Amino acid sequence: MAARIKNMTDGKPASLIFAFALPLMVGNVFQQLYTVVDTMVVGKALGVGALAALGAADWLNWMMLGIIQGFTQGFGILMAQEFGAGRHDRLRRAIGSSAVLSLGSSIVLLGIGQLLAHPALNLLKTPPEILPDTLLYLRIMYLGVPVVMAYNLLASILRSLGDGKTPLHAMIVAAVTNIALDLLFVLVFGLGIAGAAVATLIAQMISSLYCLYHIRKIEVLSLKPSDFWNKEKSLPLRLLMLGFPMAFQNAIISIGGMIVQFVVNGFGVIFIAGFTATNKLYGVLEVAATSYGYSMVTYAGQNLGAGRTDRIRRGVKAAVLIALLTSLLIALLMLFAGKGILGWFISGTPEEFEQTLRIAYYYLAVMSICLPVLYILHITRSAIQGMGNTVLPLVSGIAEFIMRAATAVFLPMVIGENGIFYAEIMAWTGATVILVISYFAVIRKTERMLNGV
Numbered sequence: 001m002a003a004r005i006k007n008m009t010d011g012k013p014a015s016l017i018f019a020f021a022l023p024l025m026v027g028n029v030f031q032q033l034y035t036v037v038d039t040m041v042v043g044k045a046l047g048v049g050a051l052a053a054l055g056a057a058d059w060l061n062w063m064m065l066g067i068i069q070g071f072t073q074g075f076g077i078l079m080a081q082e083f084g085a086g087r088h089d090r091l092r093r094a095i096g097s098s099a100v101l102s103l104g105s106s107i108v109l110l111g112i113g114q115l116l117a118h119p120a121l122n123l124l125k126t127p128p129e130i131l132p133d134t135l136l137y138l139r140i141m142y143l144g145v146p147v148v149m150a151y152n153l154l155a156s157i158l159r160s161l162g163d164g165k166t167p168l169h170a171m172i173v174a175a176v177t178n179i180a181l182d183l184l185f186v187l188v189f190g191l192g193i194a195g196a197a198v199a200t201l202i203a204q205m206i207s208s209l210y211c212l213y214h215i216r217k218i219e220v221l222s223l224k225p226s227d228f229w230n231k232e233k234s235l236p237l238r239l240l241m242l243g244f245p246m247a248f249q250n251a252i253i254s255i256g257g258m259i260v261q262f263v264v265n266g267f268g269v270i271f272i273a274g275f276t277a278t279n280k281l282y283g284v285l286e287v288a289a290t291s292y293g294y295s296m297v298t299y300a301g302q303n304l305g306a307g308r309t310d311r312i313r314r315g316v317k318a319a320v321l322i323a324l325l326t327s328l329l330i331a332l333l334m335l336f337a338g339k340g341i342l343g344w345f346i347s348g349t350p351e352e353f354e355q356t357l358r359i360a361y362y363y364l365a366v367m368s369i370c371l372p373v374l375y376i377l378h379i380t381r382s383a384i385q386g387m388g389n390t391v392l393p394l395v396s397g398i399a400e401f402i403m404r405a406a407t408a409v410f411l412p413m414v415i416g417e418n419g420i421f422y423a424e425i426m427a428w429t430g431a432t433v434i435l436v437i438s439y440f441a442v443i444r445k446t447e448r449m450l451n452g453v
Contacts, residue, residue, distance in 0.1 A: 006162025008299045009084055009306040014318035017295045023164040025291035027171035028283075037179045040344050041186050042196055050193055051346070052269045053133035055276025056126045059257035061141050064113055065148065066250025071105060072098075072152040073297065074243025074390055079160035080298050081388065084305030088220045095157055096227030097235050101243075106149035113142030124262045127269060133193045140194055144201035151204050154211035157221070159294055160301070166214045170207040178203035245390035249397030253427075256404035260423050263408045267417050270352060274359025275420075277342050278367070285334065285367060288326045289375045292319055293382035300386025309447045316383050316439065323375035331368040338364045363421045373428045380435040384442050392438040396431040403430035 008016050042050045075098035082091040117138045126134055155167040178199050185195025215221055264275050296319055303311045334341075342360045346353055381393045404427035411419030 006164075007084070008162055008302045009308055009311065013299070013311060013315035014322065017292070017299055017315055017319050018322055020162060020164050020298065021288070021291040021295040023168035024159070024294050025288050027164075027168035028287040028291055030168075030171040030175035037182055041182045042193060045186055046192060049130055049269060050133060051276055052127070052272040053130040053193060054137065054196075055272050055279060056121070056124070056130055056134040056261065056265065057138045057141070058276065058279055059254050059261050060117070060120055060124075060138055062257065063251055063254035064109060064142060064145060066254050067109065067247045068106070068145070068149050068152050070245075070247030070250045071243040072102065072149070072156040073294075073385070074246040075101070075153070075239050076156035076160040077242050077297060077301050077385060077388060077390070078239060079157060080301030080386065081305040083161055084302030092221065092223050092227045093230045093232060093235060094239065095221065096223055096230065097239055098153060098157075100228055101236060101239060102149050102153045103146075106146040109149075110142060110145040113145060114139060117142060120258075124258060125265050127265060127272075130269065130272075137193050137197050140197035140201070144204065147201055147205045147208060151208040151211065154208060154215060157215060158211060159298055161218070161220075162298060162302070164295070166211060170210040173210055174203040174207035177206050242388070242390050245394040246385065249390075249394040252394075252397045252401045253404075256401035256408075256423075256427065259405040260408040260420060263412060263420055267420075270355050271359055271417065273346070274356040275363060277346055277356065277360040278363040281334070281338075281341065281364060282367070285330060285371060286374065286378075288330065289323065289378040292323050292326075292375070293378040295319070296379055296382035297386040300383045301388075304387050304446065307450050309443060309450060312383065312387065312446075313443060316379065316443075319379045319383075320376060323379050324372050327371040327375040331371045334364055334368040338368070362418065366421045367424060370425045370428065373425070373432050377428055377432040377435060380432070380439045384435065384439055387442055387446055389438075389442050392442065393435065396434040396438070399434050400427040400431040403427045 006016070006020060008020065042054050075094070078094045079091055079098070082088075082094055118135055121131060121135055121138070151170075155170070158164075158166050181199035181202055182196055185191045185199050189195060191198070264272055296315070299315050300312050303309070303315070339357065339361050342357055342364065343353075346356045346360070377396075381396065384392055404423045407426040408420055408423040411422055413419075
């Protein structure tokens, strides 16, 4: 098990970053696979209305997931820094405090989610014909918040130690489980959209247990009760100062997405279904970007702990180049094969199929062409976060919210409903400009601090 732990303070940055990101990428592909299968099974077996219901829940579901990931990724920054500095006792205390904070926050988030799910859907003007299914799906997903929190925390612990392989194996197991349960619950048992939600949560639980099993085999992570209830009262506050801005950033971004969904809901069920089909491929478009991002957080965190800002600079340059090449390959794939892929999600009459596919492919083409911007966003944001600054990425998240919301509200008034497809592009662009400028400011400030200037 120790062979899976990777010290990223020595060796070629490009090789380390790519080697760390590759298993995460494959794991994310499997994670996206079961999201895609959810959509395929629901869209093909239950029709356009059910597909639209799934889409109407997207941003509210993503908001909860984003808050969870924000907290756990923030906690992972401190873990990576302590591991890079070789302070294993402090690493264990950081993990123990993170576990307590994660448990408490998951209970709070579960309650808030159940309380606000129905009012939020009404606020978004979810069409009455899909509201019951959308609400049922959300309620089930929100019940699983502690499970989702557990997986994300455990995966974050492993990634902070440079282990990208165990989360990959967990995702493969989860994907196979989810696909099998999707087919069983929806097609055999006839549980509808609720069956898809339950399948996803069971898969997440299995992936959590898989990660926990392997963490218990890592000697440096042999936790004692005092690691969970240690006397260092500043530690939970420090973890929250890293995690809360990232969670809040994701919440702000998702609110912008809800404004987009509000506008989309006004265009009717066919438009919602087409928009949803492409949104389910968003994760595929972004799959390598998020993997490079996780890699950069760990890489920057470990090298900051070792005082190696020169390696952070070299790593960012290498990661940007790799990310740009990857985004171009994915964009070309989607432009040439996108219509065929989208067709897997869509059913209905020939007229409904053609209308839905036309909407979905237009949106997919717009995002694919602008994909390099999104990849630069992930690299620079993750490098800044790995260096311990989660406030500037929050500022970029606010810019992303403003650009996404303003474009969604005003551009359709000018060029019609197709204007909504440019909300994502404007959001990426606004955030990326801020993040690129912020990265150079943070790295220079960090170098001055380490040099005592």
